[in-house]
Amino acid sequence: MSNELQSIKNRFGIIGNFPALNRALEKAIQVAPTDISVLVIGESGVGKEFIPKIIHSESKRKHQPYIVVNCGAIPEGTIDSELFGHEKGAFTGATATRKGYFEVADGGTIFLDEVGELPLQTQVRLLRVLESGEFMKVGSSQVQKTNVRIVAATNVNMMKAIQDGRFREDLYYRLNTVQIDMPPLRERKGDIHLLFRKFAIDFAEKYRMPELELEPGAVHYIENYTFPGNVRQLRNLVEQMTVVERNRHVTVEKLAEYIPMESHLPMVVNTPNSQKQSDFGSEREIMYKILFDMRSDINDLKSLTSELIKNRGTSDLSNHEKNLINRIYTPESQQNVAPSSLLYFENGNNNNNSAIQNPTIISEPENSYEDIEDIEIEEHRPESLSLQNNEKDLIIKALEKHKGRRNKAADELGISQRTLYRKIKQYNLEE
Numbered sequence: 001m002s003n004e005l006q007s008i009k010n011r012f013g014i015i016g017n018f019p020a021l022n023r024a025l026e027k028a029i030q031v032a033p034t035d036i037s038v039l040v041i042g043e044s045g046v047g048k049e050f051i052p053k054i055i056h057s058e059s060k061r062k063h064q065p066y067i068v069v070n071c072g073a074i075p076e077g078t079i080d081s082e083l084f085g086h087e088k089g090a091f092t093g094a095t096a097t098r099k100g101y102f103e104v105a106d107g108g109t110i111f112l113d114e115v116g117e118l119p120l121q122t123q124v125r126l127l128r129v130l131e132s133g134e135f136m137k138v139g140s141s142q143v144q145k146t147n148v149r150i151v152a153a154t155n156v157n158m159m160k161a162i163q164d165g166r167f168r169e170d171l172y173y174r175l176n177t178v179q180i181d182m183p184p185l186r187e188r189k190g191d192i193h194l195l196f197r198k199f200a201i202d203f204a205e206k207y208r209m210p211e212l213e214l215e216p217g218a219v220h221y222i223e224n225y226t227f228p229g230n231v232r233q234l235r236n237l238v239e240q241m242t243v244v245e246r247n248r249h250v251t252v253e254k255l256a257e258y259i260p261m262e263s264h265l266p267m268v269v270n271t272p273n274s275q276k277q278s279d280f281g282s283e284r285e286i287m288y289k290i291l292f293d294m295r296s297d298i299n300d301l302k303s304l305t306s307e308l309i310k311n312r313g314t315s316d317l318s319n320h321e322k323n324l325i326n327r328i329y330t331p332e333s334q335q336n337v338a339p340s341s342l343l344y345f346e347n348g349n350n351n352n353n354s355a356i357q358n359p360t361i362i363s364e365p366e367n368s369y370e371d372i373e374d375i376e377i378e379e380h381r382p383e384s385l386s387l388q389n390n391e392k393d394l395i396i397k398a399l400e401k402h403k404g405r406r407n408k409a410a411d412e413l414g415i416s417q418r419t420l421y422r423k424i425k426q427y428n429l430e431e
Contacts, residue, residue, distance in 0.1 A: 009025070013198075024180050032057075034059075038055060039180070047231055049153070059109070061108050064105075067111070072418060076418050081100065084102055085099045086137050102129060106147055109149040115152040116154040129150075130174045133148075134146075195234055217251065221252050392429075
């Protein structure tokens with residue numbers, strides 16, 4: 001290992017000797033003296049924020065401003081103003097002219113964290129800055145120049161985002177002049193125990209308590225855990241155990257109470273060949289999708305059956321077809337399904353085929369279930385299953401729980417602050 005690399009590790013408190021980690025740090029050192037744009041790729045919690053700090057500190061811009069911008073935490077309606085500034089009167093509340101980050105950081109470095117969360121309109125403005133160094137404030141027609149080094153980071157699968165139309169391909173290639181990949185902790189097995197000891201020493205000093213020590217079995221256990229939250233999860237684990245545990249010798253059994261091997265959280269995968277995460281981020285949404293799909297299938301089946309009876313009549317149906325229809329259109333089968341075009345058969349006796357001798361078609365009422373949000377499951381779930389209503393109620397409850405603090409409410413709901421801000425505007429929940 002070079003002296004320069006070891007010096008960087010010591011200065012920034014980076015622990016580990018995994019080859020992929022060393023390669024990432026070496027690339028950061030190599031590109032630092034240039035003005036090349038850099039894109040840092042890695043899962044959440046791997047320490048991507050160290051790379052732009054290293055690049056800035058080793059560049060000729062080190063005495064100029066260094067600004068960190070979390071693109072996912074700024075509401076979509078104000079992010080252009082934050083980045084590029086605005087003129088007085090440009091929008092409601094713009095009572096004075098304001099400088100944006102690109103104007104303030106002129107001559108320095110801007111770190112765009114979670115760059116994959118940028119709105120498409122802002123991506124166009126950012127592309128112009130990268131290509132010509134020019135931008136315009138919101139509400140202004142005057143072009144301004146800036147000389148800023150941009151380092152971006154993301155845990156999003158960028159290739160998938162481009163295919164889905166959520167990120168501009170031309171901007172991706174402008175940002176990705178040099179790509180630096182930060183390895184996940186599960187690939188750095190040899191570094192896990194080193195990091196545990198480092199965090200144990202730090203928190204023992206912070207809380208003035210004896211240092212935690214892992215028994216040999218616990219070392220093997222922790223090195224084979226996947227750590228979906230990466231270094232951040234390991235750090236939180238050590239801090240929690242430092243404060244809570246009285247026995248400073250950690251056994252396998254005690255470690256398993258905090259990170260049970262069989263209960264892994266879904267890991268964020270960021271490589272171009274990775275699969276997209278499910279479109280439904282919670283069990284509630286998955287349940288809704290299943291219910292909606294079932295409802296759609298049953299309604300289609302009912303429509304086809306009604307058409308069949310109209311065209312062919314009941315006398316031409318086979319016994320198998322009559323049995324299927326009788327099973328579908330019974331009062332029991334209609335209790336748990338929202339109607340689209342109700343069709344039932346009056347039973348005159350216990351003969352299975354007699355139920356379809358006198359078919360009665362009831363046309364759908366004017367207020368039928370044409371919108372998927374209006375579905376109701378009677379008896380089993382008397383409450384509304386409207387996605388819109390439930391989403392609105394959940395947002396209200398989260399805001400009330402955290403006394404209007406939107407950052408806490410967004411964390412509770414598992415969405416970004418920008419998404420929460422948009423939903424608040426959509427449902428008119430602003431006070």
